[in-house]
Each structure stands twice: as structure tokens, then as C-alpha cells.
Amino acid sequence: MNNLKYYPFERNRYYYGKLLTEQDFIQDQQYYNDKRRLHNRFLHGAGIAAGLRVVMVDEKSISVEDGVAFDFSGREIMVDVPSVYRLSTIDGFDAIMEQGRGDYAYLCIAYEEHGEVPAYNVASGEQKQEDVFDKTRDNYHLYLTDQEPDNYDLTLDGLFEKKEILYEDYQIRITQTIPLSVKAGEQLETTISLENISNAVQISAELEETIESAFCGKETYLQAKWDKVILERGEKLSKTFVLQAMELEHGSIVIHVQPENVLIQEGRDVLHPTEKKTIQIPLTKTDNIQSMVDRYFETVMEKTVRNNYPQGIYLAKISLMKLDQTYMIEHVSTVPFHQYLYSTFLLMGITHGMQQELKALKDRKQCTPPMEHMQYRGVPQVTHPERKASGVVQISLGIGGKRDQIFFSQEIVHGLGLGPVHLDLSIQQDQMLYYGVGDMFYDMEVKAELAARVDTSKGTFTIGVRMIEPTSKQFINVHWRAVADALPELEDDQERYLYIVPNKLELRVRESYSLKAVCENMPYATIIWTTNGPESGSIASDGTYTAPGIPGIYEVTAYCQEVPELKSSIFIVVRE
Known part of the structure; x- marks a missing residue:
């Protein structure tokens, strides 16, 4: 029963002597299935309810653990036993490789029905015998895609905010995330993001927006700029701005994006959007949570009906290394878009944990002695951590x-x-x-x-x-x-970047090459170079890499000693 329309509800009324056909029995099953699935969709939502972890078995294969999920139509997806799959045998793999976008793929799961126990239909007579089964088994279908989920409304973030696409082509996408509403007189955050959706490229982008209506502030524009940044596929850079809403009964903050105020340079190509974009953020009298609740009850029926179509649950993001006609799995990130379902028991546990943390914070505050604020000739002493x-x-x-x-x-x-x-x-x-x-x-x-x-x-x-x-x-x-002395603090709108030049490299065995790590907004950065071991070659402190004597693909990583989470990697192909 793959139907996606669950109402109006209609069930059989039985009476003595009623003639029953195949359709009557199907309708009975459909009635109860539709009721249950509608309950699942409206009261539970969509996502992973338990298990379904994806782990890397070897460089060619993955394992999907057992678990349960609900799809966006309320249908239960059950994986009863863990299974190992060779990545190249999963649907969608060939299409991703043929498009030349083989550096990562998303593994998705969808509801599917399979016929079980083949049977011969004696009532078909001499007509063409179709496939007939005695049983129908609820099953699942795994597939690969390189596209992100196509509906932001179906995410938890979509309850509070929305994404507007300011510019998009085959290479990059510029989006702006804005709240669905803001309480009058309060602040709001809006984020402009630059994302690479194709192969690695050097990009420059500059964007200026004008703000008007229910907005109070000295600056009447927002400006985001990225100059000659190198983005790998799927990598994203963002800039966040804080706006102040006026104290008005009604109104909206209006943001205008003119095509001539958006400049994108991809390599040697200079591009502009073709249409003007206007974004409105309405003012409300209630806080963000209450506004979200009101908005949900007003729109959930329409959104659920409109989005009642097959859309898979994203189980993992699989990073790949593509080389000629083969591939290698580098890393598996589970549930990249956080499509989880929280049971009542789990929510109670989270609430209990938050209450314990608040209690501990309150007790700590009561036990903390008051601090003595010393002043030096009227000027507070400023200390700089060493x-x-x-x-x-x-x-x-x-x-x-x-x-x-x-x-x-x-x-x-x-x-x-x-x-x-x-x-x-x-x-x-x-x-x-x-x-x-x-x-x-x-x-x-x-x-x-x-x-x-x-x-x-x-x-x-x-x-x-x-x-x-x-x-x-x-x-x-x-x-x-x-x-x-302490490192100088960066301004709020500055971000740290670290990348390796070049981003791709091929060497002969035992050949040497000097790599360069480029740090932006890190004036005192110390770069530490590492490999995956002696068999991966050697690299000096100045970035000079010497290839090993065995051909293969080897990873070299550079990270900032002051900010260890800031790192970048390059895969070097070593040939005979």
C-alpha cells in the first residue's frame, strides 16, 4: 500500500449476506494503515527513531545497522538485521560517478513494499498471468544522492527560520537564513552563506543589501565579502549580522537585494543574479517560541499535505576519494542533517538533565562569594592572559x-x-x-x-x-x-581559514614537493604537518613532503597549533 493520500477515511460496513470482493479486504487494511500513518506524521514527525547507524567496513563497503525510522508520510521503515553493502552496488552510485561529483554522497533510506510467496491466480483464466503474491512485506530501499534535502520546511530549523536563495548556478549557491518572525523591539540574526556545490574552485563574492521599514540602526545596509577563497565541494562560509526591530504594533523588516549589488567571480567569469530579491521579516507581539507554536498550528496541515511525497531519510554522508575508474571511502558521518525522532521517554530524560544542570548552576551561584571589583584611578585594570x-x-x-x-x-x-x-x-x-x-x-x-x-x-x-x-x-x-602574550582577539565578523596550496598533487615515488599552508586572520599561527605514518612518506616542519617508495594515495594534514580544530588536508597521488 504505497498510497500517500490518507483521507477521507472510509471503512466497510458488514451485514449478513453482503457480497465481498478483493477490494473490500484491501480497503479494510488501507483504512487502519492510513489512520496509523496519519497519527505517526502529525504526532511524531519524520526521522530516525532508533538505530540505523552507518559504519565503514572497509574502503569499498559500509554496514547499515538495524533500526527504525518514520518517513515524511508516516510510514514505518524497519531494518531488522544489520547488512553490509558494497557502495558501488547501491542505487545512484553510477549516476554520481558519471557526473564527476565523486567526492561525497548521501546515503538515504526510503519505504518500499515487496511481494512475498509467489502464487498462481486460478481466476485469471487464459488472460495474461501477472505477478501475484500471497504476502506483502514492508521493506526499505537504500539509494545514494549528492543532493541535500530539498525542503527546508521539513527540518526543525524550519520551524523558526527559512532560507532564501540569493544566487545559484552549477558551481555555487548564496543563501540567506532569516527568522520567520521577530518580536517588536528585539534583536534578530540573519546569516548569509556562500556554498560550493561542485568541484573545488577559487571564488570571490561581494554582496550588499539595503534594509528599510521596521528597522532601527545606524547602518541601512548589510555587506558580505569573500575574496579569493578556495572552497572544496560542499564547503560553506557564512557571515552573521544582528539587526534591531522597531517597537511597532505592525510592520516588517524589508531587505532588498539588487542584482547590480551582487558580484560573483568564479575563476575568470564575473557573474550577477538576474532578478531582484525582496525579503520580509514580519513583526509580532509574542516571543519567538509562542510565534512558532501559533504558526505551526496554522500551517502544519497545509505543509504536511503539500509535502506528502516520498522523500528519503538521510542516514549518512560518505566522503569519497575518486581515482580514475575506482573509488575509496575516506570517512562516514552519520545523520548529517540531524533527522532524529525524540520519543516521549527521551524528551523526559533531556528535560530531567536540563533541570539538574539548572539546579547545579543555581547552587554554584549561591556558593560563589562576591567578587571584589578593584579599580585603578577610576579605570578598571585590564588583564591579558598569557x-x-x-x-x-x-x-x-x-x-x-x-x-x-x-x-x-x-x-x-x-x-x-x-x-x-x-x-x-x-x-x-x-x-x-x-x-x-x-x-x-x-x-x-x-x-x-x-x-x-x-x-x-x-x-x-x-x-x-x-x-x-x-x-x-x-x-x-x-x-x-x-x-x-595572548593572541589578539578577532573581530566578530572575522573568520579563521586554513588551506593547503596546492589542493591536489601527483608525485613520483620518493619525489619531494614543498607544500604551503595559508592562514587567514591568524597572524601568529604555528603550522604542524603530519602524515598517517612512516609508510605514508615524510614531511618536514617547513612543509616539504617526500613521497614513499610505494605508489598509492596518501593524506597529509596541516593544523594550527594554537587552534587545533583548524586544519586542512590534501591527498597526494604517488605513481611509479
Whole structure:
């Protein structure tokens, strides 16, 4: 029963002597199925109710675990046993590869019915025998797509906001996210996003919008600009703006986007949208939550009926490495669009957890003593947190040091980035640290003077040791502590970016190439280069990569030591 129209409801009325046909029995089943599915859709929603995790088995295969989901028509999707699938055998794989967009794919699941227990229909006579089955099994269908869900209204975010497409072509999409309403006199956030929907490309974009009507602010325009940014497919950059609504009974904030105020440069092509765009944000008297509830009850029937069509549940985003006619699975991200269903029991657990956190916060607030606010001649003292690092280095003295003989350490990376740092040096002996002139204490085994040279352009330093008295010791342990000022804070509209140049590379075995990591809005960034192990080749601290002696595909990663979550990778193809 794949029907998607659940009403009007009509069921059989039985009486003695009534003649029954096949359609009467089908109608009975349909009546109860439609009632249940309508209940599922309006009272529960759509998404994953349990399980359905997708895990990577090997570089060609995935496993879909057992679980339950409801689709957007209220139909139950049941996976009763875990199953392993070779990615190339799933529907949609060939289409994605043929389009040249083989760097990722979404795995979706949809409701499907299968006939079970084939039978022979004796009533068909000499007419053409069609496929007849004694049973119908509720089943599921897996397929791959490179398209995101096509209806924002069906998401949780769609209850509060909507997306307007300002510009779209085969390469990029510019969207603006706005709230569906705003309470008069309060602030609202709007986000403009630049997204690459095709292969990696360098993009420049500039957009200016004018604001009018129920808006109060000094600036009457919004401006978003991205200059020569390199975006991988599916990567998105966003800028968020805060607006202030007027205190009015009625009205709307109106945003105008003129085609001549939008400039997009893709490679050498300069593009403009063809139509003017007008966006309205109505003012309300109620808060955002109450407005959402009112709006939901007003529109849910229409939206549910309009969107009552087959649309899969997105189980995973599968990142791929495509090479000639083959592929390799790199990573699997589960439920990329957070299509979950929260049961009443789970919601009760979440509520209980939030209540416990609020109680703990309240208790902590009651136990916290009042802070003393000190002022210095009327001006509050501003403190700047420091960045610190420390360590111990062992410096070789050969067969023993002579008086006035000088020894040097290897170049040491302090890990605080580029720029000046302050160093404290001491000689470490057992549990003792000796600072200053080394001949003040009679129990020192090695009496020496210490000095250091800091290379601010590389984020490194070198320690020098001058012997005050001869020693037979063959090494000396020097404890160091480095202190640097805090990194300058970025402005609210600045974002950090890290990318590797070039973004694709092919080398011969044992060939070397100098990679470059580009950091934007990170003036003191320290870049750390890594590979997946010795068999993946080697890379120096300056980004010089040396390919291994075995052909293959190898990953090199650069990350910022100050902001470890800021990182970028490149896959290098090594051939004979």
C-alpha cells in the first residue's frame, strides 16, 4: 500500500449476506494503515527513531545497522538485521560517478513494499498471468544522492527560520537564513552563506543589501565579502549580522537585494543574479517560541499535505576519494542533517538533565562569594592572559666539559607560535632546579651559565651552555619555560581559514614537493604537518613532503597549533 493520500477515511460496513470482493479486504487494511500513518506524521514527525547507524567496513563497503525510522508520510521503515553493502552496488552510485561529483554522497533510506510467496491466480483464466503474491512485506530501499534535502520546511530549523536563495548556478549557491518572525523591539540574526556545490574552485563574492521599514540602526545596509577563497565541494562560509526591530504594533523588516549589488567571480567569469530579491521579516507581539507554536498550528496541515511525497531519510554522508575508474571511502558521518525522532521517554530524560544542570548552576551561584571589583584611578585594570609552555631538554657535553667551553642544544619548537617570547632557563638535577649563576651552590654537579636565542620568525629557540667549572658529566638537563602574550582577539565578523596550496598533487615515488599552508586572520599561527605514518612518506616542519617508495594515495594534514580544530588536508597521488 504505497498510497500517500490518507483521507477521507472510509471503512466497510458488514451485514449478513453482503457480497465481498478483493477490494473490500484491501480497503479494510488501507483504512487502519492510513489512520496509523496519519497519527505517526502529525504526532511524531519524520526521522530516525532508533538505530540505523552507518559504519565503514572497509574502503569499498559500509554496514547499515538495524533500526527504525518514520518517513515524511508516516510510514514505518524497519531494518531488522544489520547488512553490509558494497557502495558501488547501491542505487545512484553510477549516476554520481558519471557526473564527476565523486567526492561525497548521501546515503538515504526510503519505504518500499515487496511481494512475498509467489502464487498462481486460478481466476485469471487464459488472460495474461501477472505477478501475484500471497504476502506483502514492508521493506526499505537504500539509494545514494549528492543532493541535500530539498525542503527546508521539513527540518526543525524550519520551524523558526527559512532560507532564501540569493544566487545559484552549477558551481555555487548564496543563501540567506532569516527568522520567520521577530518580536517588536528585539534583536534578530540573519546569516548569509556562500556554498560550493561542485568541484573545488577559487571564488570571490561581494554582496550588499539595503534594509528599510521596521528597522532601527545606524547602518541601512548589510555587506558580505569573500575574496579569493578556495572552497572544496560542499564547503560553506557564512557571515552573521544582528539587526534591531522597531517597537511597532505592525510592520516588517524589508531587505532588498539588487542584482547590480551582487558580484560573483568564479575563476575568470564575473557573474550577477538576474532578478531582484525582496525579503520580509514580519513583526509580532509574542516571543519567538509562542510565534512558532501559533504558526505551526496554522500551517502544519497545509505543509504536511503539500509535502506528502516520498522523500528519503538521510542516514549518512560518505566522503569519497575518486581515482580514475575506482573509488575509496575516506570517512562516514552519520545523520548529517540531524533527522532524529525524540520519543516521549527521551524528551523526559533531556528535560530531567536540563533541570539538574539548572539546579547545579543555581547552587554554584549561591556558593560563589562576591567578587571584589578593584579599580585603578577610576579605570578598571585590564588583564591579558598569557600563553605558556615548558619542557626539559638534554644537552650533550661530549666526554665532559672544560672551563669556558660552550655547548648548544638543537633547535627547539616552543609551540607558542611566531613572535617574541620570554624564556626562563634553569639547570635540572634530580628534584632541584637551579636558576641564575651556576657556582652559587656547592652541591651542583654541573656548574654552568645558560643563555638562549629565540627565532621569532620560526617559533623556535636554541639554548647555549657555558661551563664555569670542568665536569666529567656527559650531558646536562635544562628546564625551560616560555611565556608569550595572548593572541589578539578577532573581530566578530572575522573568520579563521586554513588551506593547503596546492589542493591536489601527483608525485613520483620518493619525489619531494614543498607544500604551503595559508592562514587567514591568524597572524601568529604555528603550522604542524603530519602524515598517517612512516609508510605514508615524510614531511618536514617547513612543509616539504617526500613521497614513499610505494605508489598509492596518501593524506597529509596541516593544523594550527594554537587552534587545533583548524586544519586542512590534501591527498597526494604517488605513481611509479
